[in-house]
Amino acid sequence: MSSQQDVTFAPESDLAAIHARVDVLLLLGRAVRLHFPEFRAAQDANGPPAPYEVLRILADILADQMKRHLITDITDALGVWASFTADPAVTKLAGPSSRIIRAMGKRVASDAISANAGMGKQILWAANLQARRWIVERFLPHLSGVKFDPAPVVIDYDEAGMRFCAFTSPLRGEIHWTLQPFRHSLFGATVVPRILEHEYVSHFIPRNQKLSKGIREVFLVETLEEEHRNDLKQDARNRNAEMKLDVWFRDLLEQHSYHIGQSSRVELRDYKGVATRMRLRSKSDFWKMTGEILYLPEDGDADVVDNVIKALSASPDDYAGALGIPWKGFLECWEDAKMIGRK
Amino acid sequence: MNLQRSNFGQGQAYRLSHLAIRLRTFTARELIALTGMVEDTVYGFLAKLTPPGYLQWEELPRSTRGRPVKRYTLTEAGVDYLLERNADIASILRGDGLRRIETEAEPAAAIAAIQQPASARAEAAAKYSAVMSDLAASAE
Numbered sequence: 001m002s003s004q005q006d007v008t009f010a011p012e013s014d015l016a017a018i019h020a021r022v023d024v025l026l027l028l029g030r031a032v033r034l035h036f037p038e039f040r041a042a043q044d045a046n047g048p049p050a051p052y053e054v055l056r057i058l059a060d061i062l063a064d065q066m067k068r069h070l071i072t073d074i075t076d077a078l079g080v081w082a083s084f085t086a087d088p089a090v091t092k093l094a095g096p097s098s099r100i101i102r103a104m105g106k107r108v109a110s111d112a113i114s115a116n117a118g119m120g121k122q123i124l125w126a127a128n129l130q131a132r133r134w135i136v137e138r139f140l141p142h143l144s145g146v147k148f149d150p151a152p153v154v155i156d157y158d159e160a161g162m163r164f165c166a167f168t169s170p171l172r173g174e175i176h177w178t179l180q181p182f183r184h185s186l187f188g189a190t191v192v193p194r195i196l197e198h199e200y201v202s203h204f205i206p207r208n209q210k211l212s213k214g215i216r217e218v219f220l221v222e223t224l225e226e227e228h229r230n231d232l233k234q235d236a237r238n239r240n241a242e243m244k245l246d247v248w249f250r251d252l253l254e255q256h257s258y259h260i261g262q263s264s265r266v267e268l269r270d271y272k273g274v275a276t277r278m279r280l281r282s283k284s285d286f287w288k289m290t291g292e293i294l295y296l297p298e299d300g301d302a303d304v305v306d307n308v309i310k311a312l313s314a315s316p317d318d319y320a321g322a323l324g325i326p327w328k329g330f331l332e333c334w335e336d337a338k339m340i341g342r343k
Numbered sequence: 344m345n346l347q348r349s350n351f352g353q354g355q356a357y358r359l360s361h362l363a364i365r366l367r368t369f370t371a372r373e374l375i376a377l378t379g380m381v382e383d384t385v386y387g388f389l390a391k392l393t394p395p396g397y398l399q400w401e402e403l404p405r406s407t408r409g410r411p412v413k414r415y416t417l418t419e420a421g422v423d424y425l426l427e428r429n430a431d432i433a434s435i436l437r438g439d440g441l442r443r444i445e446t447e448a449e450p451a452a453a454i455a456a457i458q459q460p461a462s463a464r465a466e467a468a469a470k471y472s473a474v475m476s477d478l479a480a481s482a483e
Contacts, residue, residue, distance in 0.1 A: 045412055047372055049376070052376050095407075276422070277430075280422070
């Protein structure tokens with residue numbers, strides 16, 4: 001397995017100012033993540049504002065400064081942080097929250113020095129190794145036969161926010177992580193390993209490239225969420241805090257993708273809840289089903305997978321249970337769904 | 344929340360439920376901030392989930408003055424309920440009225456049909472179609 005850092009900038013993004021923005025975003029994201037469990041506990045108790053609203057202030061300042069091209073050096077993180085702590089809502093935070101914000105600020109101050117230029121790439125690679133490790137140790141044991149090395153990571157910059165915040169090129173074996181000057185970016189920077197896990201599970205591992213957006217972006221994302229939620233090896237407080245950051249990020253990203261027409265609320269709704277429902281009813285059948293999706297051959301019928309997930313989504317619990325448990329395979333499940341009119 | 348409400352109301356109920364399922368533990372303020380919905384909508388949503396045991400709550404110890412904040416946790420029964428209800432709402436928003444008829448009807452005929460051995464499936468399916476035709480006719 002190669003663990004040698006392999007993070008590069010795409011040629012059109014390989015500019016000093018973009019390097020600086022990546023450094024600033026990722027070092028801020030890391031500072032927030034490290035102190036978030038205690039911040040959430042303190043601010044939930046003493047709010048309003050809710051912890052989410054506080055982070056949104058930082059996210060908006062950062063996005064605005066990136067859009068206005070004010071970030072040209074890693075040390076500009078200090079200016080972003082200063083604007084954040086000067087915000088009236090932040091200055092009014094109660095003592096415990098305020099102390100944690102100061103601790104985050106100390107972390108930012110120690111990271112945002114010229115000697116650390118390029119640290120964004122290191123953070124990204126560490127996140128990539130963490131994501132790969134989690135997939136191998138916690139996710140794949142439910143399945144078998146999948147082996148992979150950490151994928152090289154390519155950094156893109158997308159000023160208009162019209163592309164995906166990450167995407168995978170299976171042919172080249174690369175994962176692209178995209179910096180976008182939008183609110184969701186800071187939240188994403190707090191959960192980079194989760195973003196990369198999604199790339200592995202939804203885009204890198206599946207053999208069939210025709211799986212629908214609903215399967216990749218909803219069903220498999222929910223599968224990941226459920227596994228993290230039930231990962232008892234992780235400290236409960238950290239796990240819950242990380243889940244929260246991930247949900248906030250995905251919610252913002254969804255709103256962004258609806259707004260720019262990248263995906264449709266109606267289209268994705270047909271896939272929501274299926275993974276959670278099936279997993280709750282029978283974990284072993286759920287994994288047989290998920291395994292079949294990931295191993296579906298290149299020439300397998302991705303439409304049938306899609307149809308079955310939609311049928312399960314549209315079915316009341318009794319029907320869904322009868323269709324999916326015990327798991328008989330997508331083809332047979334689809335025949336059953338057609339027979340009882342759940343198509 | 345009443346499933347007969349407008350599409351706008353259904354959409355709000357769907358979004359709140361979806362967030363609650365994903366977050367599992369949350370405060371009212373968090374839901375308000377995430378959804379941009381007014382307090383009444385969010386507190387109404389929470390109030391309806393608490394008595395049946397779908398939500399549990401704890402008061403967080405404040406270090407400042409003011410009323411204690413409640414942190415809500417969705418119970419397993421609550422997760423089940425909201426997942427099922429969201430599937431219903433999605434169906435209604437899709438304009439798929441049939442699902443509601445089926446939800447209210449005894450699904451035994453359909454389930455029996457798909458649990459038959461292959462040789463008996465055709466007959467079971469025909470019986471199921473007849474049940475569904477009757478239901479659809481009575482709903483019109």
